[in-house]
Amino acid sequence: KNQVEQSPQSLIILEGKNCTLQCNYTVSPFSNLRWYKQDTGRGPVSLTIMTFSENTKSNGRYTATLDADTKQSSLHITASQLSDSASYICVVTPSGGYQKVTFGTGTKLQVIP
């Protein structure tokens, strides 16, 4: 069964600090891995998309890495801001299309002053 597991479930950090969120998956073969940010009460917004051949992708202060051998991805947030408080969801799409696209349950990040 395809699975995507994220850790930690929740995280509290001080404003200005860095943090790293983890995503482990069993989907294979896979087409792409996406990280989404979801603010409370809003729809998810795409941060990064990586295909199986990519190792890293950046979007401003967000940097995602992918190790296809170990089936692990991480999302690193640099110099966190209060506006980074949100849930971060890892999503893996298998090869062949959107069938059985698998979502992680998310990491809830709270940035405090």
Next chain:
Amino acid sequence: DAGVIQSPRHEVTEMGQEVTLRCKPISGHDYLFWYRQTMMRGLELLIYFNNNVPIDDSGMPEDRFSAKMPNASFSTLKIQPSEPRDSAVYFCASSFAGQTYEQYFGPGTRLTVT
């Protein structure tokens, strides 16, 4: 572009009633997705369309759920009859295949069935 538009934003209904959720995708997008999000199960893909044609509805929980896309700019998700366990936030998303599966989500419809 206004982004993906969903209506209503909030819906409260009684068990047994019919509920219709609406979605207008981003103009030019050829994929449309319906998702459901709950605290217990997270985000789940219910069904998706390509060029208005349903491609995979294996995520639709049961026959009470149905989705249509009569044209490229409109889709509906209908629940009939509704049950309390259908309470969730329902998201619509659209994408364009040429953008490497980048999906744009709407604001969601929060459904409460009492």
